[in-house]
Amino acid sequence: MFSIQQKLILQLLFTSLIGITSYIGDRLLQQKSEILRAVSDNFTHATVSGLTWSLILIISKKSVLKNISKVFLCFFIASFVDVDHFLIAISWRLQDAMHLQKRGFLHCSTIPIMTWLFLLIYSKMLNQPNISDYGWIILSSFLSHHIRDANRRGLWFCPFGSTRPIPYYFYLSLSMAFPYFIEFCMSLLDTQQLSEKRIYNTPYVI
């Protein structure tokens, strides 16, 4: 059981971990080995995504340990996004996947946004809050990956186009602020689910 102060310390810790993990992952991109670069980059995407969902759970006073399967789901979805490099290259060779001229469809932010919207509407129609949970998980894990890639290539909203690459420290700040934004949107849109999960006077349990 944790007090409000301890919850704030955990929020600060996980927010910092998102920034530190991203920063270390970006430094590792400077190494010479292409395989190590690809593996560390993918692991960084996955870890940042897992930390993002953990922080969303902490902010919304949900137990991280009880929801650890969803944290790992975010970890694997963010890692999976880079599979499109291989699909576009029509090859499982890392060399081919790393030297593409165009971006893969899983890097288009319109796709997770539309999926999230569909699942949210579907869950409201069927009165199944669990389905919307998966919508938020998909949105968080894809967008945390896209925000990190946006430092190099911008955010891509197909078919409308892309933004310019996001400046480095703005991207780091955006990654750390992102879980707070998602939790805020969840509290606005998922009122039914939140009324079940948020009991304001109960201590926080990790």
Ligand SMILES: [Zn+2]
């Ligand atoms: Zn990527």
